[in-house]
Amino acid sequence: MSETLPSATNLQQGARSRPCVCTVLIIGGGIAGLSAAVALSRVGVQCNVVEIADSPLGASLGISGRAAEALAELGVYDQCYATSTPFDRNTTATYIHDTEGRVISTGPKRPEWPGARTALGVYRPELLRILEETAKSLGVVIERGVTAEAIEDRDETSLVTFTDGRQRSFDFVIGADGIGSRTRSMIFPDAVKPAYSGQISIRWMVPGPEVAGEGWYFGPVGRLGFYHLPQDVIYVPAVITMPEFKRMSQEEVHALFAHLLDAFTAPAMVELRSRLTPDADLICRPFDWILLRDKWHRGRTLLIGDAAHATTAHMGMGGGMALEDAVVLAQCIAAAPTLAAAFDAFMTRRFERVRTVVETSVALSQLEQANAPPSENVKLLTSAFSTIAEPY
Structure with missing residues (x-):
């Protein structure tokens, strides 16, 4: 170096x-x-x-x-x-x-x-x-x-x-x-x-204990991964294709993210889905x-x-x-x-x-x-x- x-x-x-x-x-x-x-x-x-x-x-x-x-x-x-x-x-x-x-x-x-x-x-x-x-x-x-x-x-x-x-x-x-x-x-x-890539990201910081099975999960709606942080939260980033970006309300973001999780039957995804509450703070951004x-x-x-x-x-x-x-x-x-x-x-x-x-x-x-x-x-x-x- x-x-x-x-x-x-x-x-x-x-x-x-x-x-x-x-x-x-x-x-x-x-x-x-x-x-x-x-x-x-x-x-x-x-x-x-x-x-x-x-x-x-x-x-x-x-x-x-x-x-x-x-x-x-x-x-x-x-x-x-x-x-x-x-x-x-x-x-x-x-x-x-x-x-x-x-x-x-x-x-x-x-x-x-x-x-x-x-x-x-x-x-x-x-x-x-x-x-x-x-x-x-x-x-x-x-x-x-x-x-x-x-x-x-x-x-x-x-x-x-x-x-x-x-x-x-x-x-x-x-x-x-x-x-x-x-x-x-x-x-x-x-x-x-800045140019839009055709995809969006949704990031979720989940409070609570670790979930087994960290890594990335690919499904028909999109993909998401997760890992645990020492601050006793789980970081969950997701990527979803959206050919034309449109700004969404928090309720729309929540519904889209729930739809993404519902496409998985993996135990880790089922557990994360159980922790998704209506007031979850989801950060949604276009991939520019x-x-x-x-x-x-x-x-x-x-x-x-x-x-x-x-x-x-x-x-x-x-x-x-x-x-x-x-x-x-x-x-x-x-x-x-x-x-x-x-x-x-x-x-x-x-x-x-x-x-x-x-x-x-x-x-x-x-x-x-x-x-x-x-x-x-x-x-x-x-x-x-x-x-x-x-x-x-």
């Missing part, structure tokens, strides 16, 4: 020369924004984060492969491990079952390498808490309820106007504000828009995606994470790519003589990697919509995982 981020102790000891920039505004306080703040702080950049939203959604995500190593480079892997569900090589979480619960595939083969970190199932609010506390311990300033209204490059700085009327200059700006990025619209008004195929930066502003390359969840690598973005950006900022050189190096190292994730995820969605056998999905997943097993 490319050079490891220096620890805070090394920074305090002055073991590293001054980076090519000193200050940054990070727009977005999600996984991409907070991990960028941690990584850049560790190489000596003063970070300010603004986040317009109040609180994160309470679902879960998987962090595997090199993305788990990115957590380690950020200095938070051990904390995440302590509050997550680890998935070792013997995990059944990738097993694919039919409607009756019979295993029809053990899932894709993931490459391994010496010292590889164990994959984790992480409760998203817990990950954000760990990242935020780490960022604050490194001196990061985080403001909520405010964001950037306008960005103007002036010589060697960016003048930012905030939604509360304030103005302030920074050496550069990072747009980490998600698939609906306002930052992207500001710097690339003619950029492609976007990939900026040219530069992700203009002037002194750079896009990272979903703002530049949002993907469907078919590979489970969206959050992982955001973590990798943060680590690689910090490495480039620390090593490059100028901001422009750092941005170019970042693009060189990141584009093909995230393109593999985005395009493979969309292809997997298309296979599912064509009712291809699970073996075709497993073959494509195995190939893609082999590609991104290379160091970032």
Whole structure:
């Protein structure tokens, strides 16, 4: 792997020369924004984060492969491990079952390498808490309820106007504000828009004890999987084909999800169905995606994470790519003589990697919509995982 981020102790000891920039505004306080703040702080950049939203959604995500190593480079892997569900090589979480619960595939083969970190199932609010506390311990300033209204490059700085009327200059700006990025619209008004994949996701956090038989279940209505989290909840993500997306009421989402569960006779699915109450909090979202195929930066502003390359969840690598973005950006900022050189190096190292994730995820969605056998999905997943097993 490319050079490891220096620890805070090394920074305090002055073991590293001054980076090519000193200050940054990070727009977005999600996984991409907070991990960028941690990584850049560790190489000596003063970070300010603004986040317009109040609180994160309470679902879960998987962090595997090199993305788990990115957590380690950020200095938070051990904390995440302590509050997550680890998935070792013997995990059944990738097993694919039919409607009756019979295993029809053990899932894709993931490459391994010496010292590889164990994959984790992480409760998203817990990950954000760990990242935020780490960022604050490194001196990061985080403001909520405010964001950037306008960005103007002036010589060697960016003048930012905030939604509360304030103005302030920074050496550069990072747009980490998600698939609906306002930052992207500001710097690339003619950029492609997010595209709908033809499928939706429904995520359910089920309180209560574990259920045996974790893994994925394929049925005539769609597929869903589950695993248990240390917070004494079960994470249940589902994928359903909907050729034309329409917004649904909570009652409609509940009815669709119940219909999905009713198609299974597997004991695990029957148990989960018994726990589905009318007031269950179901998070329904379209599987949208976007990939900026040219530069992700203009002037002194750079896009990272979903703002530049949002993907469907078919590979489970969206959050992982955001973590990798943060680590690689910090490495480039620390090593490059100028901001422009750092941005170019970042693009060189990141584009093909995230393109593999985005395009493979969309292809997997298309296979599912064509009712291809699970073996075709497993073959494509195995190939893609082999590609991104290379160091970032």
